[in-house]
Amino acid sequence: MKILVAVKRVIDYNVKIRVKADHSDVDLTNVKMAMNPFCEIAVEEAVRLKEKGVATEVVAVTIGPKAAQEQLRTALALGADRAIHIDTSAETEARVESLAAAKLLAKVVEEEQPGLVILGKQAIDTDNNQTGQMLAALAGLPQGTFASEVQVSGDGGDKKLQVTREIDGGLQTVELTLPAIVTTDLRLNEPRYAKLPDIMKAKKKPLDVKSPADYGVEVASKLTLLKVESPAERKGGIKVGSVDELVGKLKNEAKVL
Amino acid sequence: MSILVLAEHHDGILVGATAHVVAAALKLKASIGGDIDVLVAGENVGAVAEAAARLDGVSKVRVADNAVYAHQLAEPLSALLVELADGYSHVLAAASTTGKNLLPRVAALKDVSQISEIVEVVDADTFKRPIYAGNAIATVQSADSLKVITVRSTGFDAVGEGNSAAIESVDTVVENRHSAFIKQELAQSDRPELAAAKVVISGGRGMGSGENFKLLDGIADKLGAAIGASRAAVDAGFVPNDMQVGQTGKIVAPELYIAVGISGAIQHLAGMKDSKVIVAINKDEEAPIFQVADYGLVGDLFEVLPAFEGRLDQ
Numbered sequence A: 001m002k003i004l005v006a007v008k009r010v011i012d013y014n015v016k017i018r019v020k021a022d023h024s025d026v027d028l029t030n031v032k033m034a035m036n037p038f039c040e041i042a043v044e045e046a047v048r049l050k051e052k053g054v055a056t057e058v059v060a061v062t063i064g065p066k067a068a069q070e071q072l073r074t075a076l077a078l079g080a081d082r083a084i085h086i087d088t089s090a091e092t093e094a095r096v097e098s099l100a101a102a103k104l105l106a107k108v109v110e111e112e113q114p115g116l117v118i119l120g121k122q123a124i125d126t127d128n129n130q131t132g133q134m135l136a137a138l139a140g141l142p143q144g145t146f147a148s149e150v151q152v153s154g155d156g157g158d159k160k161l162q163v164t165r166e167i168d169g170g171l172q173t174v175e176l177t178l179p180a181i182v183t184t185d186l187r188l189n190e191p192r193y194a195k196l197p198d199i200m201k202a203k204k205k206p207l208d209v210k211s212p213a214d215y216g217v218e219v220a221s222k223l224t225l226l227k228v229e230s231p232a233e234r235k236g237g238i239k240v241g242s243v244d245e246l247v248g249k250l251k252n253e254a255k256v257l
Numbered sequence B: 001m002s003i004l005v006l007a008e009h010h011d012g013i014l015v016g017a018t019a020h021v022v023a024a025a026l027k028l029k030a031s032i033g034g035d036i037d038v039l040v041a042g043e044n045v046g047a048v049a050e051a052a053a054r055l056d057g058v059s060k061v062r063v064a065d066n067a068v069y070a071h072q073l074a075e076p077l078s079a080l081l082v083e084l085a086d087g088y089s090h091v092l093a094a095a096s097t098t099g100k101n102l103l104p105r106v107a108a109l110k111d112v113s114q115i116s117e118i119v120e121v122v123d124a125d126t127f128k129r130p131i132y133a134g135n136a137i138a139t140v141q142s143a144d145s146l147k148v149i150t151v152r153s154t155g156f157d158a159v160g161e162g163n164s165a166a167i168e169s170v171d172t173v174v175e176n177r178h179s180a181f182i183k184q185e186l187a188q189s190d191r192p193e194l195a196a197a198k199v200v201i202s203g204g205r206g207m208g209s210g211e212n213f214k215l216l217d218g219i220a221d222k223l224g225a226a227i228g229a230s231r232a233a234v235d236a237g238f239v240p241n242d243m244q245v246g247q248t249g250k251i252v253a254p255e256l257y258i259a260v261g262i263s264g265a266i267q268h269l270a271g272m273k274d275s276k277v278i279v280a281i282n283k284d285e286e287a288p289i290f291q292v293a294d295y296g297l298v299g300d301l302f303e304v305l306p307a308f309e310g311r312l313d314q
């Protein structure tokens, strides 16, 4: 079985973002970028399924500027076999919305015919949490979102996938026919770090470059970003010296007890 | 131009979030007019429909009662919503795990973008939503003919329950051959829901173990509080995943939030920094949580918590 993994280049999760002075967007100049943490979990799961003999090949795909190839190389160093970069540099400044990403990924699914596609549950820049579900809908496939455990059962043409999902009240397990779409939650696994020899080897692994036009997909979106603002800052509070003082303040000053 | 709201329910009970989504729909209605219909889809959901009909502002409740909609599986429910969406300009659901699971499918099948987790309605096609873990607020405008939107509950005050809207049934039944429900393990608790609680007390890695979370129980009992946690506490197995507060967990905005043994990473702050009053208890006076706390107490939680609980009795 082939596994397709979608990885997105985003701001590193440790970086505190700044809003541009003209409020047009977030300022990403000279900011450290990285693979979206949920995509790291996706790559790790795919590689583990290959190590277990469930998967035969892991293909990583990203949609973004040329620089996003760094994240593909990371995926290759972590154990993906080959990579596809859908280069959107020609689309000038156009941000790739989740719907356009899902449309492109649906084309890749059609071409590659994977048995399983793993995505992150959410990109930590837009916090959209949409692409996997949209891809599932467009490809006409079932979905197991927010996965904390996945298990392939059965054999031959009758394989099924059990997905344990992190839902608001606890955990839910669903069974899906394959091919299926899975999106990762934090507890699915703990991603490994790439080792230096693997990083060297990754440089030689195949990386195909495509364009949205190759797939006949229009990247422009009907969603316009009008303005980006900083949220209201909280006024700094005070330190209290004792439990008595804390309770007193909560009763008499904040009036919340 | 009318609005369709998807009702959220568990175990035959309407979830509080729905009243917040209807509140967002009312804001929209102020600019577009039309009706606010609520869709209740599930199995044996008569009581849910009655509860939804009581929500102020609702024009009518549409009920799709069929086994195929049980457990809110995404594949059949999104197919149903796609069938029904044609009469509406806006489809809204809570930004809960149910809403997030479903609505992007509806949007994709309708070839429109989805607008996630709005916290403000500017007008019929313009909305505010947090991005980058709430460190920026984006104003986005949609030129799509159908707007598919998830609503962050903390952005809208719940509507009241003085209504008695009409209830009608929807006969649409879709097929589902691709997914099946196997089981569910839901946390059982007598405490209020995290999202609805007036007081939330959360523990982090500093709690040291699941056993030590009992130190929060007595305080939560006395304050009628819900108990939350940081990701580190969930990852360490101290408490279950449904207690995680943060960017990728639950978003809360209670009257009082007490963070115990939590450092205050941006991903955690994203889930609680709109709380009215924040208290932080941490032994490290440099912990970033103190930058957002109204009242910070530097100290060892194992001494502070018993003293705090004792003081509440007085």
Ligand SMILES: Cc1cc2nc3c(=O)[nH]c(=O)nc-3n(C[C@H](O)[C@H](O)[C@H](O)COP(=O)(O)OP(=O)(O)OC[C@H]3O[C@@H](n4cnc5c(N)ncnc54)[C@H](O)[C@@H]3O)c2cc1C
Pocket (backbone or CB within 6 Å): A013, A037, A038, A124, B203, B204, B205, B206, B207, B229, B230, B231, B232, B233, B244, B245, B246, B247, B248, B249, B250, B260, B261, B262, B263, B264, B265, B266, B267, B268, B271, B281, B282, B283, B284, B287, B299, B300, B301, B302
């Ligand atoms: C993609 C992604 C998503 C994430 N989503 C979330 C999310 O939704 N929610 C979330 O919370 N985190 C999230 N995180 C994790 C986040 O970055 C932090 O790692 C996490 O919040 C840290 O949890 P913590 O504060 O409990 O642990 P730590 O950072 O280890 O802090 C523990 C604190 O306890 C204090 N302490 C220790 N012992 C005591 C004692 N005896 N008395 C008093 N204080 C004590 C310490 O001084 C320290 O400040 C996410 C991270 C990523 C990468």
Ligand SMILES: Nc1ncnc2c1ncn2[C@@H]1O[C@H](COP(=O)(O)O)[C@@H](O)[C@H]1O
Pocket (backbone or CB within 6 Å): A006, A007, A008, A009, A036, A038, A039, A042, A061, A062, A063, A064, A096, A098, A101, A118, A119, A120, A121, A122, A123, A124, A126, A127, A128, A129, A130, A131, A132
């Ligand atoms: N531009 C992209 N390239 C590759 N994968 C993407 C892209 N955008 C989103 N994804 C995938 O979809 C997941 C969820 O993203 P989102 O729905 O945008 O929050 C990410 O974790 C990726 O796995």
